[in-house]
Amino acid sequence: MNKKCNVGGQAVIEGVMMRGEKGIATAVRTSNGNIEVSIDNNTPLNKKNKLFSLPIIRGFISLLDSLIVGIKNLNYSASFFEDGNEEPDAVDKFLNKIFKDKTDDVLIGFTLFISLCFSILLFFIAPTFIAQGFKRIGANNITLNIVEGLLRVGIFLAYILFISKMNEINRLFQYHGAEHKTIFCYENGEELNVENVKKYSRLHPRCGTNFIFLVMVISILFFSFISWNSFLYRICFRIILLPLVAGITYEIIRWLGKNDNKLTEIIAYPGLKLQELTTKEPEDDQIEVAITALKNAEGIKPKKKTIGELLSFSNKILKENNIESYVLDSQLLLGKILERDRLYLITNREEYVDLYKEEQFKKLVEKRKNKMPTKYILGESEFMGINFFVKEGVLIPRPDTEILVEKVLEITDKEKLKNICDLCCGSGAIGLSLAYLREYLVVTCVDIEDIPEEVTKENIKRLNLDSRAKFIHSNLFDNIIKENLKYEIIVSNPPYIRSDVIPTLMDDVKNYEPNIALDGGEDGLYFYKQIINESKKVLLKQGYLLFEIGYDQGNEVQDLMISAGYSEVRVLKDLAGLDRIVIGKNMAI
Structure with a gap:
């Protein structure tokens, strides 16, 4: 059985207002991503006087209260997006001088008055004025009432459709949902959590949209018994009887909220369909705002969870989404938030976690659930025992590539070579590992993309390699040749996956890692051909060219290097026994 309650709400600018047992809570997502909450514990108007709580009367009083509270909270939410450095204009100064600390109340009252006048003009006066024209052509009272009612509904629908085209209103409708x-x-x-909330409908029978629609319907029925003596006569009657219509509608809305049967479904159906216009499916962060508002309005105190509970939560989510490394990933993600290692998490499972950190952790879990690689989420990847900064836009360094680094180190140690070019460097992991592990090596990292430049320069800074490593922005060797630079070793892990294979890769790779760092063209050999053909222009005699290759490309790359005049060309295998490296020596004069 449903748990019926009297919680109500309203969407505001980038937020939600909820009215509950403990008061009115307005939660707003600010521009920096935080959720700010205002709580108003003032007694509602319909509870300040016994007369105001009587049936019918309480409906109109609640309507007034909702309008006042709504405008007040719209102003509150708007205040987060105003320019705090903007000087008050002449009108603001004038009002502050006259009304002083009552200025906000006066402005709210004025806004309420203007809003009511606009509503009466648009939804009362305009339909009646237009329908009055039909009286001149001999239409009877029944026809006039039907025309007036259809016009009122039509104007309302046109108004909703018009404002829904605005981006700001569309966001408001999402918060409404x-x-x-x-x-x-x-x-x-x-x-109350995002996953649970997402399961439910955004159409609710106790919505203000239902209220407005039912007011129109009841008005049509109610005023069918009022004659069309004159335009002014009919408008005055409408305004005078508005409290009664609002009160009756309020009682119907209460009844719809407390009952669930065929009759209530029929009555609520048109208003629910109308909500398809006034609500939109919300984003997860918008749901978080609504949950925050409701919890504060109802006085629900969030319960802190332990490290063990959060790990169990993450394990379940990731396992259900086919993340094979769910246990390790959960530990790494929570460790990042708590700034603790895995051993600490394992040995302190009963320790409670702050609610803010819990929310941050859940956001990381959501990213991993969507198959974002853990190392992108963490912002770092270990390679050759060194922690490298990584982000989307650079390839994540693989353990298989360490074989390539070890081979270069072997050559430099033996032949005392020191000037190295890391071509297609990505994060700079290959070249900077070499410079970090051997103090006598000088490395130039080269890439064509902006993000690799940003990431490589950051890694140079983090590893304190400014004196022995630099980045050059270049399309392969173009700018290297222009600057007439020469190297004793060129090492590269270029894109080498065939174009038709990329769609078959794991989601972690094809959806997140940069395509430009993966796609080696139709045969996977495009970049090998380009690099080999141009390498002689920058590689010194007796210098070495080393590539990482795909497991099935050894013979093809070896033949390309031999054809280009490289000697001592050989293919080396990785620890799994697969072809991984091709190495050759430049013997040209």
Whole structure:
């Protein structure tokens, strides 16, 4: 059975207002990503006087209260997106001088008055004025009432459709959807979290949209009994009887919220369909805002979870999404948030985690659930025992590539070569590992993309290699040749996957790692051919050219190097016994 409650809400600018047992809570997502909450514990108008709580009367009083609270909270949410450095204009100074600390209340009252006037003009006066024209052609009262009602509904629908085209209003409608889904989840007694809330409908029978639509319907029925003596007569009656119509509608909305049967479904159906216009499916971070508002409005104190509980939560999510390394990934992600190693997490499973850190951890879990590589999420990857900064836009260094680094170290140690070019460097892992592990090596890292440049320069800085490593932005050797630079060793891990194979790669790779660092053309050999043909222009005599290759490319790359005049060309295998490196020596004069 559903857990019925009296929680209500409203979307505001980048946020949600909720009214609950403990007061009115407005949660707003600010421009820096934080959620700011304002709580108002003032007694609602319909509880300040027994008369205001009587049926029918309480409906109109609640409507007034909702309008006042709504405008107040819209102003609150808007305040986060105002320019705090902007000087008050002449009008602001004038109002502050006259009303002083009551200026906000006066502005709210004025805004409420203008809003009511606009609503009366658009939805009361305009339809009646237009329908009045039909009276001149002999239409009877029944026809006039039908025309007036259709015009009112039509104007309302046109208004909703018009404002929904605005980006800001579309965002507001998303928060409206988040408000409804969150209330539904709470009414059904489920734990308030994003995954649970997402399951529920964004269409709710106790919505303000339903209220407005039912006001129109009841008005049509109610005013069918009022004659069309004159335009002014009819408008005055509408305004005078508006509290009664609002009160009756309020009681119907309450009844719809407390009952679930065929009759309530029929009555609520048009308003629910209308909500398809006034609500949109929210994003996860918008749902988080709505949950925060509801919890504060209801006085729900979040319970801290332990390290063990958070790891279990993450393990379950990642395992369900076919992440094979779910246990390790969970530990690494939580370790990043808590700034602790895996051993600490394993031996301190009963330690409680701050709620803010819990939310940050859940965001990382969501990224991994969507198959983002863990090392991108962590922002670092270990290679040759060194922690490298990585981000989307550079290839994540692989353990298999360490064989290539070890081979270069073997050559430099034996032949005392020191000037090295790391071509297609990505994060700079190959070249900077060499410079980090051997103090006599000088390395130039080369790449054509901006992100590799950013990442490589950051790694140079982190590893304190400024004096022996640099980055050159270049399309392969173009700028190297222009600067007439020469090297004793060129090492490269170029893109070597065939174009038709890339769509078959794991989601972690094809959806996140840069395609430009993977795609080696139709045969996977495009970059090997380019590099081999141009390498003689920058490689010194007796210098070495070394490549990482795909497991099935050894013979082809070896033949390319031999054809280009390289000697002592050989293919080396990795620890798994697969072809991994091709090495050759430049004997040209």
